[in-house]
Amino acid sequence: MNVTGHTRRPASIRDVATAAGVSYQTVSRVINGHPSVKPSTRERVLAAIDELGFRRNATALALASGRSRAVTVLTANTTHYGYASILQGIEEAARAAAYSVGIGVLESAEEPAVAAEVQRAADTGGGLIVIAYDPAGVRALGAVPAELPVVGVVETPASPPGPCHHTPACPAAPCTHSRRAGRKPEYIQYEGLRPAHREHAPDAAGPALRADDGSVAAGPSGDRPWVWTDDREAAYEATRHLLSLGHETVHYVAIPSSTRRTSARTTGWRQALKEAGAPEPRPVQGSWGPAGGHAAGRRLAEDPAVTAILCGNDDLALGVLRALHEAGRSVPGEVSVAGFDDAPHSAYLTPSLTTVRLDFTGLGRAAFALLHGVLEESAQIAPHPVSVPELVVRESAGPPPARPTRP
């Protein structure tokens, strides 16, 4: 029926209705799968839909129904491997659920700029996922108005895993719970809490959002649901690995902490040192990129006592590697280096980088799943397990030199 040469505006349900000889409401029922439509009628309507190439207008749907089937991801960065992978995971899950995903970049960490971005994201409608790995993200997460559905991807759970104050009676009570089973613990990969006192879903909360061991947890920003990877444990493992190679201690080049408190990675590193009775050197502050690692590496290269360096991410490690090379110190012969994240290029560096692999994509999927659950009570919060952080042993770390490098 596309007789006219003009590109007509797309067909609406009323167009379909007249074409099928029914009322617009019946068309609405058909496209929404309402049960009480006579099969013959449904047929006619579907035929008309097909013929006119009708597609339901997402904007009108959002306006009329309130549900917008959209997520906006707020992030400070889109180019770094970890961030980009999380975004990819979110998009993947969102696509599967027929949600559209928007992004908003937090270019500055200044309060007004962040607030403006949050506002913009809120205007878009739908849910919010905030990647809060850095000050801008943390601030954004804090600036989200209480009534907005939001999930945070955070670096550190509010209360570090420890003794469990599990209180099943009160799902709003912040509580973390970690259980171990020998060498390879089963981490609680993510879990969340329905925001306390949401208006529309007064008491449907709870079980659906619990991990399968029934534990719940609350985040740093006012009882919002969030997801995280167990960076503390990962750093702990990596440090232990380096120590087990025989190093006296392990130096640490830190990524900028998202909060004033110490990052989970730092905590894990510190814990491993303490358990081994190793001296704890001051962490060197890095940035996110290789330039920061390079600067840090230069300083560390000057100290001949340094034989092992753990870096907050693979980019930092790359910079450290380079600085060591420039200083003429061989890796892993004289100094061992380990990274964090297992970025795609790390395996191909020379020397290839020992690092801890984190499943960012899975983390993104988990974040979306959680948000999806908050947005639609109907949505199943299938436990989307995020894989355990995994130590990847490569060339950049080895035993320390036979005798102290001190001349």
Next chain:
Amino acid sequence: MNVTGHTRRPASIRDVATAAGVSYQTVSRVINGHPSVKPSTRERVLAAIDELGFRRNATALALASGRSRAVTVLTANTTHYGYASILQGIEEAARAAAYSVGIGVLESAEEPAVAAEVQRAADTGGGLIVIAYDPAGVRALGAVPAELPVVGVVETPASPPGPCHHTPACPAAPCTHSRRAGRKPEYIQYEGLRPAHREHAPDAAGPALRADDGSVAAGPSGDRPWVWTDDREAAYEATRHLLSLGHETVHYVAIPSSTRRTSARTTGWRQALKEAGAPEPRPVQGSWGPAGGHAAGRRLAEDPAVTAILCGNDDLALGVLRALHEAGRSVPGEVSVAGFDDAPHSAYLTPSLTTVRLDFTGLGRAAFALLHGVLEESAQIAPHPVSVPELVVRESAGPPPARPTRP
């Protein structure tokens, strides 16, 4: 006036109207900056807006007015440096123009999947930017319905720069135009063409979208506007650089071509070889990531005659570097390697990578600017110059070994 404890639904213009004692239309006039509103009235309305915390509902705006102030970016990948940077550039420009940006990932290059993604993007409303660096993207660009405003970010202009068939009378006639001025030519960095025969802007076309030299060009996918970086020229420069160091010829590890035709990078490389009278080895097919480079590098490492390798991107170069190292061939002592893109880590590799820097962020901004111009006739298409591709000389390329490595 936030007396009730309830989180009320946000104020609408009618709420503001009654609060200010005017009609909703007057409120509409105020928020749209309509001139004929009495200053005192405007004051009252603005006060009411402020007091109620009114924010204009983007969804309703889109539905009522048709303009949605949104862009959707369709891309096959979000984690690779180039793609991510383009996305970042788009977001930056979009944010400045108060547009929201959505993303859609083309996970598969299969026709139905691609078509579905394009549909989804179309449903969102607003404009489209398709990153067509790969088969999935190219296919997506082709699948965009004619009536949808779209800009492609493409690898190769349809007709390679050459003799200019400039025909100012017919802006729809595909035509490219390149001019040179000595050693550092002023490339036409991007330019575009208003889609032919758009319904709503019959003859406002033309000048605004022209580059400042007045040239216009049409893309590979049916006279759609697009942007690109001059990869051909960049590859040409890089190859010339390697040849100027004394290499007999330069081998090439190619990124997958987005189309059946030869990529611009390949063309530039070939052209430089031809001009220098150097033999033209068969390009080695790589993939996008370091793994592909590694595989290609292994093969090239076997041939002792290979002394210079140009790679389609920095990730490939990384893999090649690694393969050469594994084969015991020193870089740049025995073999020189050059990359493409200047990814952030390339400067910190050992050896640091000679490469060609491309301004992906600028490219993204240009893409948005172009789309913005198509979407709103009012928008200025300020010539957003994308910087010229720039050869970055580092450690990985040097003169060939004194005598042929042949034993």
Next chain:
DNA sequence: GCCAGGATTGTGACCGGTCACATAGGGGTC
């Protein structure tokens, strides 16, 4: 043969804006 009640279908209002047009007040100008 009449009515309850479920299955089907239709009607009107509404979501929160915009657009096109109508309407009421002022100055001029002649």
Next chain:
DNA sequence: GACCCCTATGTGACCGGTCACAATCCTGGC
């Protein structure tokens, strides 16, 4: 003072869906 035009404001319809409710049809039970 009639006429006109411009300024300032209001009214009703509309964008394309959904929701709440009413109306109609059909069937079975008594």
